[in-house]
Amino acid sequence: MSGGGKRGFVWWRGVFWGLLVLVLALVLPAHADIYRWVDDDGTVHYSNTPQPEASQRERRVFDSHGLMREIIPAPPTAEEREQARAEQEQAQQELEAARQARADQASRERQLRQAYxxxxxxxxxxxxxxxxxxxxxxxxxxxxxxxxxxxxxxxxxxxxxxxxxxxxxxxxxxxxxxxxxxxxxxxxxxxxxxxxxxxxxxxxxxxxxxxxxxxxxx
The missing domain is CATH 1.10.287 (Helix Hairpins)
Structure with a gap:
């Protein structure tokens, strides 16, 4: 496909999804949200229900007027959860070390005052x-x-x-x-x-x- 053909395809695809959002906005109740997500195959989906929980991709929520109201980030991966847990443990250890250092310093000061x-x-x-x-x-x-x-x-x-x-x-x-x-x-x-x-x-x-x-x- 030539460069002009690709640009035309991208333009028509954008128009298509824009029309789809508009149609959904017309047929859904005024207070309904529209969810947009991209599945693991790269296909864009629009729905009035949230994306399946099995999906690990970012979700975008549109209001009934087709305006994006919220971006729901993708849930963390197993590696990200493990990293977050390790960082939390490290932070807790550093906090405990700082607390112990303050206690040791206070004890050392009392000892010196009593001795000299x-x-x-x-x-x-x-x-x-x-x-x-x-x-x-x-x-x-x-x-x-x-x-x-x-x-x-x-x-x-x-x-x-x-x-x-x-x-x-x-x-x-x-x-x-x-x-x-x-x-x-x-x-x-x-x-x-x-x-x-x-x-x-x-x-x-x-x-x-x-x-x-x-x-x-x-």
Missing amino acids: ENLDEIEELRARREAAIGADIARSEAQETTLLRERERIRQQYADSESASSRERFKVQLDDLEDRIARERAYRQGQEDRLSSVQQRLDLDREDYQRLVIDGEG
Whole structure:
């Protein structure tokens, strides 16, 4: 079909459906609606009753004067319903997360207010904890130094001894010293880890106190 023939066909089809709407408007009661929809095969339908529920296409409602009164969108597909459900669940999760975050922040603020009067108290506590743990570390270092000197003395005695029984006794003493030195080093490592943990916690307390208590009051 040529371009002119196609345009003529489209024009006559439009006239036909327009006349059909006009005829329906004349034969139907004044208050009746006219429904227009396109089926799955692409065929346009006009009726005074809604399109079959099995159809998944958009409906257009005309009044008795042939004027479009309403567009009823096509019902959502299974995929669209699933997407809407997923979006609703996501929104609910985000809402719950925001609510929990507000509750956690309020709880954290109460905790800080109960623990400290001001930022200076946090720094004073830091100084006390660092001094106490630092003293434990220093004592452990001094004890290890003593044990190391004792180990060297026993090693020399072991090397100089010609008696099998003496060498066995020195060997037992050396094994005991090695264990004690290892325990001191493990203890000191634990204290150093404890000090780091205390410093990190107090850094966080200071940051949160500034943000939640001081800045929050402003």
